[in-house]
Amino acid sequence: MSPAPVEADFAAALSAIRNSAPLIHNMTNIVVANLTANALLALGASPAMVENTEEAAELAAIAGALVVNLGTLSPDWAAAMRLATLSANAAKRPWLLDPVAVGALGYRTRLAADLLRHRPAIIRGNASEISALAGYAAGGKGVDSTLASDAAVEAAQLLARNSGAVVVVSGAVDYVTDGSRVVGIANGHAIMSRVTGMGCTASAIGGAYLAVIKDPFRAAVLAMVTMGVAGEAAFAKAQAPGTFQTAFIDALYQIQAGDLAGGMRLS
Amino acid sequence: MSPAPVEADFAAALSAIRNSAPLIHNMTNIVVANLTANALLALGASPAMVENTEEAAELAAIAGALVVNLGTLSPDWAAAMRLATLSANAAKRPWLLDPVAVGALGYRTRLAADLLRHRPAIIRGNASEISALAGYAAGGKGVDSTLASDAAVEAAQLLARNSGAVVVVSGAVDYVTDGSRVVGIANGHAIMSRVTGMGCTASAIGGAYLAVIKDPFRAAVLAMVTMGVAGEAAFAKAQAPGTFQTAFIDALYQIQAGDLAGGMRLS
Amino acid sequence: MSPAPVEADFAAALSAIRNSAPLIHNMTNIVVANLTANALLALGASPAMVENTEEAAELAAIAGALVVNLGTLSPDWAAAMRLATLSANAAKRPWLLDPVAVGALGYRTRLAADLLRHRPAIIRGNASEISALAGYAAGGKGVDSTLASDAAVEAAQLLARNSGAVVVVSGAVDYVTDGSRVVGIANGHAIMSRVTGMGCTASAIGGAYLAVIKDPFRAAVLAMVTMGVAGEAAFAKAQAPGTFQTAFIDALYQIQAGDLAGGMRLS
Numbered sequence: 001m002s003p004a005p006v007e008a009d010f011a012a013a014l015s016a017i018r019n020s021a022p023l024i025h026n027m028t029n030i031v032v033a034n035l036t037a038n039a040l041l042a043l044g045a046s047p048a049m050v051e052n053t054e055e056a057a058e059l060a061a062i063a064g065a066l067v068v069n070l071g072t073l074s075p076d077w078a079a080a081m082r083l084a085t086l087s088a089n090a091a092k093r094p095w096l097l098d099p100v101a102v103g104a105l106g107y108r109t110r111l112a113a114d115l116l117r118h119r120p121a122i123i124r125g126n127a128s129e130i131s132a133l134a135g136y137a138a139g140g141k142g143v144d145s146t147l148a149s150d151a152a153v154e155a156a157q158l159l160a161r162n163s164g165a166v167v168v169v170s171g172a173v174d175y176v177t178d179g180s181r182v183v184g185i186a187n188g189h190a191i192m193s194r195v196t197g198m199g200c201t202a203s204a205i206g207g208a209y210l211a212v213i214k215d216p217f218r219a220a221v222l223a224m225v226t227m228g229v230a231g232e233a234a235f236a237k238a239q240a241p242g243t244f245q246t247a248f249i250d251a252l253y254q255i256q257a258g259d260l261a262g263g264m265r266l267s
Numbered sequence: 268m269s270p271a272p273v274e275a276d277f278a279a280a281l282s283a284i285r286n287s288a289p290l291i292h293n294m295t296n297i298v299v300a301n302l303t304a305n306a307l308l309a310l311g312a313s314p315a316m317v318e319n320t321e322e323a324a325e326l327a328a329i330a331g332a333l334v335v336n337l338g339t340l341s342p343d344w345a346a347a348m349r350l351a352t353l354s355a356n357a358a359k360r361p362w363l364l365d366p367v368a369v370g371a372l373g374y375r376t377r378l379a380a381d382l383l384r385h386r387p388a389i390i391r392g393n394a395s396e397i398s399a400l401a402g403y404a405a406g407g408k409g410v411d412s413t414l415a416s417d418a419a420v421e422a423a424q425l426l427a428r429n430s431g432a433v434v435v436v437s438g439a440v441d442y443v444t445d446g447s448r449v450v451g452i453a454n455g456h457a458i459m460s461r462v463t464g465m466g467c468t469a470s471a472i473g474g475a476y477l478a479v480i481k482d483p484f485r486a487a488v489l490a491m492v493t494m495g496v497a498g499e500a501a502f503a504k505a506q507a508p509g510t511f512q513t514a515f516i517d518a519l520y521q522i523q524a525g526d527l528a529g530g531m532r533l534s
Numbered sequence: 535m536s537p538a539p540v541e542a543d544f545a546a547a548l549s550a551i552r553n554s555a556p557l558i559h560n561m562t563n564i565v566v567a568n569l570t571a572n573a574l575l576a577l578g579a580s581p582a583m584v585e586n587t588e589e590a591a592e593l594a595a596i597a598g599a600l601v602v603n604l605g606t607l608s609p610d611w612a613a614a615m616r617l618a619t620l621s622a623n624a625a626k627r628p629w630l631l632d633p634v635a636v637g638a639l640g641y642r643t644r645l646a647a648d649l650l651r652h653r654p655a656i657i658r659g660n661a662s663e664i665s666a667l668a669g670y671a672a673g674g675k676g677v678d679s680t681l682a683s684d685a686a687v688e689a690a691q692l693l694a695r696n697s698g699a700v701v702v703v704s705g706a707v708d709y710v711t712d713g714s715r716v717v718g719i720a721n722g723h724a725i726m727s728r729v730t731g732m733g734c735t736a737s738a739i740g741g742a743y744l745a746v747i748k749d750p751f752r753a754a755v756l757a758m759v760t761m762g763v764a765g766e767a768a769f770a771k772a773q774a775p776g777t778f779q780t781a782f783i784d785a786l787y788q789i790q791a792g793d794l795a796g797g798m799r800l801s
Contacts, residue, residue, distance in 0.1 A: 023409045031567040031583050033298040033339075037463035042508050047463070048409030049298050052341050054374035059409070072567075074586050074610055076341055107588035142557045142582030142593070194787065196571035196581070241576050242783025249509025253461065290676045300565040300606075304730035309775050314730070315676030316565050319608050321641035326676070343608055516776025520728065 005222060007261035013212055013222055014257055018044035022064030022211035026204055027051045027081055029071025029100070032197030035245070036204040042252040043226070045208040056080035057087035064211030066095035067203050068115065070108045071143070078111055085118035094121040094210045097165070098203035101143045103132025116163050121216040123159065124168040124203045127152035134159035144193075149173055153182060166216040168206070170199050173267065174224040178217050184267035185221065187228020189235040195245050202227045205252075222260075229263040230255055272489060274528035280479055280489055281524055285311035289331030289478035293471055294318045294348055296338025296367070299464030302512070303471040309519040310493070312475040323347035324354035331478030333362035334470050335382065337375045338410070345378055352385035361388040361477045364432070365470035368410045370399025383430050388483040390426065391435040391470045394419035401426035411460075416440055420449060433483040435473070437466050440534065441491040445484050451534035452488065454495020456502040462512050469494045472519075489527075496530040497522055539756060541795035547746055547756055548791055552578035556598030556745035560738055561585045561615055563605025563634070566731030569779070570738040576786040577760070579742040590614035591621035598745030600629035601737050602649065604642045605677070612645055619652035628655040628744045631699070632737035635677045637666025650697050655750040657693065658702040658737045661686035668693035678727075683707055687716060700750040702740070704733050707801065708758040712751050718801035719755065721762020723769040729779050736761045739786075756794075763797040764789055 016022075023046050028036055033049050040047035050059045053076055060066045066088045068081050088095045097120040099112045112133055116123075125133065126145035134155035149171025156167040160179035169175045174185040192198040205226055209219035233255065234247035283289075290313050295303055300316055307314040317326045320343055327333045333355045335348050355362045364387040366379045379400055383390075392400065394414035401422035416438025423434040427446035436442045441452040459465040472493055476486035500522065501514035550556075557580050562570055567583050574581040584593045587610055594600045600622045602615050622629045631654040633646040646667055650657075657667065660679035668689035683705025690701040694713035703709045708719040726732040739760055743753035767789065768781035 021408075021411070023411075025409075029567075029583070030297045030564045031571050033296075034301060034463060034568060037298050038508060038512070041461045041463055046409055046411045048368065049296070049339055050368075050372070051339060052374075054342070055340070055372045058372055058374075063409070072583055072585060073589070074341075074608075075588070101582065101584075105584070105589045105592055107586075107592075141555075142559075142580055142597070144555070144557075144580045194575045196568060196575055240784035240787045241572060242780035242787070245572070245783075246509035246513055246780055249512075250507035253507045253509070288675075288678070290678075292676075297564045300563075301568060301730060304565050305775060305779070308728045308730055313676055313678045315635065316563070316606055317635075317639070318606060319641075321609070322607070322639045325639055325641075330676070341608075513776035513780055516779075517774035520774045520776070 004266055005218065007257050010222060010260040011257035013209060016212035017208050020212070021046045022208065023048060023062070024204065024207045024211060025050060025059045025063035025066045025084070026207065027056065027067065027084060028069040028200060031071060032200040035197045036201050038249050039201045039252055040204050040208055042249045043205060043208055051077045051080050053080045053083060056084035060084040060087040060093060061091040063093060065207040066093060067098065067207040068095060069098040069100055069200055069203060070102065070112060071100040071200065073108060081115060085115055089118050094216065096120060096122040096124060096203055096206050096210060098200060099123065099125045099129045099133050102129045104142060120163070120165045121210055122168060122206055122220050123163065123165045124170065124206055126170050126199060130159060130167060130169050131155040145171070149175055153177070157182065166220050168220050168224060170202060174228065176217065176220045176224060181217065183221055185224045185228055186265040186267055187225060187263065188231045191235060191241060191244055192231050194241045225260055225264045226255065229260050232263060233259070271533055272485065274524050277489060277527040278524035280476060283479035284475050287479065288313045289475065290315060290329070291471065291474045291478060292317060292326045292330035292333045292351070293474065294323065294334065294351060295336040295467060298338060299467040302464045303468050305516050306468045306519055307471050307475055309516045310472060310475055318344045318347050320347045320350060323351035327351040327354040327360065328358040330360060332474040333360060334365065334474040335362060336365040336367060336467055336470060337369065337379060338367040338467065340375060348382060352382055356385050361483065363387060363389040363391060363470055363473050363477060365467060366390065366392045366396045366400050369396045371409060387430070387432045388477055389435060389473055389487050390430065390432045391437065391473055393437050393466060397426060397434060397436050398422040412438070416442055420444070424449065433487050435487050435491060437469060441495065443484065443487045443491060448484065450488055452491045452495055453532040453534055454492060454530065455498045458502060458508060458511055459498050461508045492527055492531045493522065496527050499530060500526070538800055539752065541791050544756060544794040545791035547743055550746035551742050554746065555580045556742065557582060557596070558738065558741045558745060559584060559593045559597035559600045559618070560741065561590065561601065561618060562603040562734060565605060566734040569731045570735050572783050573735045573786055574738050574742055576783045577739060577742055585611045585614050587614045587617060590618035594618040594621040594627060595625040597627060599741040600627060601632065601741040602629060603632040603634055603734055603737060604636065604646060605634040605734065607642060615649060619649055623652050628750065630654060630656040630658060630737055630740050630744060632734060633657065633659045633663045633667050636663045638676060654697070654699045655744055656702060656740055656754050657697065657699045658704065658740055660704050660733060664693060664701060664703045665689040679705065683709055687711070691716065700754050702754050702758060704736060708762065710751065710754045710758060715751065717755055719758045719762055720799040720801055721759060721797065722765045725769060725775060725778055726765050728775045759794055759798045760789065763794050766797060767793070
């Protein structure tokens with residue numbers, strides 16, 4: 001793709017999501033399950049949260065895309081993530097890895113490294129997470145990054161080349177890279193870091209775009225622009241985090257291709 | 268009952284819920300646990316979410332009603348659901364089954380069939396779920412129905428006769444049947460399908476009415492009217508799904524018998 | 535401390551939270567995980583929810599404070615709580631116990647008694663929970679108290695003396711005691727009992743103050759004043775529970791030391 005999408009690209013993707021309501025298998029955490037389900041429904045997709053070993057592989061094989069978020073693991077969930085990503089691969093379904101707190105905790109760091117072998121289409125995390133997953137020594141503080149996103153661009157490129165995935169580093173500027181190309185997206189608002197699960201929501205939205213766009217690089221760029229422009233629209237309505245969260249869901253529901261193309265700030 | 272409740276019926280039920288605050292044991296999923304707890308509290312009931320094998324049977328035996336929702340299973344949760352429904356039966360406590368995504372995934376389809384033997388008072392699902400549970404070949408797409416509610420009325424009647432439960436099919440029109448009688452409830456708004464957990468919330472509210480009304484058919488009708496009228500009141504306040512969800516909880520808190528009797532549209 | 539904090543005490547604590555964003559390890563339940571994470575972020579802390587046996591001890595050893603909430607247990611979660619509290623103790627990190635529904639269910643009542651041996655800095659619960667944990671026969675109804683907070687002050691003092699913890703009894707008036715001193719805090723609004731997780735949120739906020747204040751008695755008083763004054767500010771904006779919940783998060787984000795010192799009503 002040319003790195004800069006135009007209005008017709010957003011229109012085609014939004015129409016595809018809103019008309020086909022792709023099933024997004026979202027293996028996510030107990031903190032953000034409600035928010036990310038509502039974000040997917042508001043945008044037009046059909047979310048299903050299934051994290052157990054009995055069912056995860058079955059659902060992953062029929063979903064439009066799979067999102068694997070390591071936020072709140074359990075032994076059964078970790079095993080289910082291995083099965084689901086293997087199943088998605090076998091069924092040629094794209095999947096996205098959100099390596100929450102990787103680098104800060106050993107168990108999930110090893111799990112994420114294993115899951116990489118099942119070839120995610122997109123990896124999205126904050127600067128600490130992406131740096132850790134790329135093999136750099138850069139642990140975060142719990143689930144929050146201790147690095148600015150700019151500091152992890154090199155790590156993201158290395159991780160993209162080594163994993164074959166498109167890598168997204170979230171932050172004040174979001175970066176998307178496939179190892180060679182790098183696009184920065186300067187949308188969004190600082191208040192988003194004061195609402196839990198905005199990164200997880202970006203991953204869920206990434207899953208929705210992955211289900212309707214073949215090129216993961218394009219899907220990632222469109223998803224991050226959508227998050228950022230919706231965040232700006234929500235902040236215009238609500239300047240504190242409680243009301244912002246509800247306004248953000250409203251914005252995803254109301255957003256149109258013209259808003260995205262017109263509001264997008266790439267670098 | 269005569270199929271059409273009158274204001275005095277709503278007044279008696281709401282007073283019973285608001286004065287006695289019945290304990291509702293709600294075994295539900297990680298996506299909707301917060302929403303359904305808030306819905307029960309807003310209406311006046313006292314929710315308790317306990318899903319583990321060590322405690323579920325103990326709580327089910329003392330609760331006013333039990334709600335079993337299959338949304339996000341785990342091996343321990345599934346075992347706890349078997350124990351809790353058995354315990355509710357032994358203690359002669361009514362329970363409601365919400366067969367989320369039954370028909371779409373094999374494990375939960377088998378679990379739901381097993382749980383039927385513990386004799387739920389009410390089964391509430393969408394058209395795909397009810398059709399699958401009745402033995403019709405009608406898998407949904409993940410947690411969403413691929414059928415309109417009208418298409419599942421015959422399946423619902425069959426399921427009601429075979430299980431002994433009152434069966435509710437949610438959709439644009441909600442249908443309640445005990446196998447012979449069928450009541451349609453045309454309240455609600457399409458935006459409710461864009462907010463996660465509205466069906467799960469209907470089941471939770473069904474549990475609250477079950478705890479104070481002996482006749483499960485009447486309890487189911489009153490619950491579905493309450494959901495629909497509260498949904499209409501919320502939509503009058505908020506036309507997008509984020510703000511709608513908070514307005515819906517407010518509406519459950521503020522709703523009065525006169526609103527329900529006056530707004531009810533039966534067919 | 536003198537029992538009555540002044541504006542400078544609130545200012546120092548709020549600045550410490552907002553400037554250092556302490557990592558709060560919050561082992562909490564599926565109902566309130568989102569709300570309590572957002573409450574901590576809104577106040578300025580950095581929450582991380584990790585409940586599994588592979589990671590809980592590792593995180594507890596590096597967090598500013600640990601909060602252990604028994605709301606929705608599983609076998610793995612219970613084991614992780616034993617490991618995490620032991621680890622917090624070994625690392626000299628303060629931790630807070632929220633004994634949800636202790637007294638009403640046997641398994642968690644035994645677990646809570648065991649966890650007491652790992653020396654929590656603060657125990658916060660409703661009157662039924664505190665009475666049960668103190669050894670009084672006083673089971674609640676599910677997660678709700680059947681006693682007014684005044685009725686549990688004696689039990690709280692006994693529990694404080696026996697456990698070495700500061701004990702908080704939440705209710706219309708919140709009481710904080712170390713076994714000898716007792717402070718009553720008459721802030722808050724009755725609508726808070728109609729929103730799920732307000733008690734769990736008080737515990738989470740208690741964790742944030744514990745991370746920046748050495749004296750657990752002072753930390754508990756400041757936390758309960760913060761909850762109550764924020765609740766009053768939210769009720770001024772929203773008088774029904776759905777909109778109240780979002781207004782409450784906004785209030786935690788906006789609240790200043792002068793609001794707390796000026797609004798505080800101690801007895």
